[in-house]
Amino acid sequence: MRRDSLTAGIRAGIPFALAAGLLAASFGVIAEPVLGAGATLAMSAFVFAGSAQFGSLAVLAGGGGLAAAVGAAVLLNARYLPMGIALAPSLRGRTLRRAAYGEAMIDASWVMANRGGGRFDPDFLVGATLPSYPAWVGGTAVGVFAGDLIADPADLGLDALFPAFFLALLVSGELRSGAVPVVVALLGAAIGLALTPLTPVGVPVLAASAAALLGLRGAEARREGPRSRDPAEHPEIEGDPVG
Amino acid sequence: MAEEWALVAWLVATTAMIRAAGPVTLGGRELPPRAMEVIALLAPALLAALVVTQTFGGEGSELTLDARAIGVGGAGVVLAFRGSILLAITVAIALTAAARAIG
Numbered sequence: 001m002r003r004d005s006l007t008a009g010i011r012a013g014i015p016f017a018l019a020a021g022l023l024a025a026s027f028g029v030i031a032e033p034v035l036g037a038g039a040t041l042a043m044s045a046f047v048f049a050g051s052a053q054f055g056s057l058a059v060l061a062g063g064g065g066l067a068a069a070v071g072a073a074v075l076l077n078a079r080y081l082p083m084g085i086a087l088a089p090s091l092r093g094r095t096l097r098r099a100a101y102g103e104a105m106i107d108a109s110w111v112m113a114n115r116g117g118g119r120f121d122p123d124f125l126v127g128a129t130l131p132s133y134p135a136w137v138g139g140t141a142v143g144v145f146a147g148d149l150i151a152d153p154a155d156l157g158l159d160a161l162f163p164a165f166f167l168a169l170l171v172s173g174e175l176r177s178g179a180v181p182v183v184v185a186l187l188g189a190a191i192g193l194a195l196t197p198l199t200p201v202g203v204p205v206l207a208a209s210a211a212a213l214l215g216l217r218g219a220e221a222r223r224e225g226p227r228s229r230d231p232a233e234h235p236e237i238e239g240d241p242v243g
Numbered sequence: 244m245a246e247e248w249a250l251v252a253w254l255v256a257t258t259a260m261i262r263a264a265g266p267v268t269l270g271g272r273e274l275p276p277r278a279m280e281v282i283a284l285l286a287p288a289l290l291a292a293l294v295v296t297q298t299f300g301g302e303g304s305e306l307t308l309d310a311r312a313i314g315v316g317g318a319g320v321v322l323a324f325r326g327s328i329l330l331a332i333t334v335a336i337a338l339t340a341a342a343r344a345i346g
Contacts, residue, residue: 015332034247035250036247039247039248039250039251042248042251043250043251043254046255047251047254047255047258049254049258052254052258053254056250060246060247060250066246066249066250066253069250070250070254070257073253073254073257074257074261077258077261077262079289079293080258080261080262080264080265081261081264081265082265082289083265083285083289084261084262084263084264084265084266085264085265085269085282085285086265086282086285086286087265087266087270088265088269088270088271088274089270089272089273089274089279089282091266091270091271092270092271093271095267095270098267098271099263099266099267101266101270102263102265102266102267103259103262105262107293111286111290116283117279118279118280118282118283154343155343156340157310157314157335157336157337157338157339157340157341157343158336159297159311159339160298160310160311160314160335160336160338161332161336162293162297163293163294163297163298163311163315163335164314164315164318164331164332164334164335164336165328165332166290166293166294166297167290167294167318167319167322167331168318168322168328168331168332169290169328170287170290170291170294171319171322172322172328174286174290175287180284181284181287182287184284184287184288184291185287185288185290185291188287188288188289188290188291188292189291189292189294189295191292192291192292192295192296193295193296193299193306196295196296196299196300196304196305196306197305197306198304199304200304201300201304204292204296205289205292205293205296208288208289208291208292209285209288209289209292210288211284211287211288211291212281212282212283212284212285212287212288213281214284215277215280215281215282215283215284216277216280216281
């Protein structure tokens with residue numbers, strides 16, 4: 001494990017841990033009457049996946065039943081399949097070690113650990129996830145046991161934090177490396193928007209990963225011309241991206 | 244009693260399997276260049292989809308236009324003028340909160 005990557009990741013992950021803690025508190029508040037304190041805390045401690053937890057809770061609270069709640073969670077987590085496939089070539093070591101890196105994936109840390117050209121810094125990813133874990137579990141506990149003490153994250157505008165962050169990384173990192181990523185991003189956004197009213201939650205983001213298949217065309221073109229992509233074109237993502 | 248613990252157990256198992264699937268099956272070796280080209284483009288594709296679904300997604304399967312759109316739009320303006328990521332996020336949160344407080 002590279003310690004400098006790990007510590008850089010931890011530093012980059014702290015702002016998102018603060019937001020995650022507040023979101024977790026709101027999860028604790030709304031989950032406790034439905035699941036009880038024990039199951040709510042266990043879910044945050046051992047599932048550690050915000051959208052799946054909120055999504056399955058909404059289904060269960062709405063009378064949707066266990067199978068539908070699990071199905072919603074699986075669909076909301078399905079984006080981790082392409083994310084894990086993207087991470088895989090950067091991982092070394094035995095099966096269990098690679099699986100452990102996979103378990104460390106959350107959206108923000110996966111994005112921040114991306115070094116361009118299909119490469120990831122796995123130890124940065126682990127570091128960027130680390131602060132969010134105690135924040136997520138601790139925030140859930142605050143929501144469960146002291147729910148009336150905390151503010152609604154929506155009143156604070158915190159539900160705009162993650163989409164704004166993803167937009168920022170998209171604009172200042174990914175889109176600067178050529179025309180193809182711009183086309184892919186527009187296509188991904190179009191797929192996401194078009195499928196949202198038509199499919200269960202989670203499917204639009206999963207389906208949007210198909211936009212990356214445009215890379216096959218780029219590979220064809222590149223066989224004829226010189227390679228133009230350079231990891232050095234992603235300087236913003238190298239250090240602390242929230243600075 | 245049983246249902247909530249069954250939900251926790253199912254979520255623990257399925258989430259762990261989904262997160263580990265790629266690293267376990269494809270990890271530890273080089274993939275062909277064509278596959279790496281596609282992988283490099285997964286980030287812009289997934290990021291763009293996360294931006295639109297988290298900005299315009301409502302309860303369940305519907306599109307909504309609310310304060311988040313103002314906030315994320317403000318972040319877009321900051322980024323268009325080459326403002327920092329931190330400033331963009333701060334503007335997004337502040338605008339969203341302000342729009343909610345007014346509306």
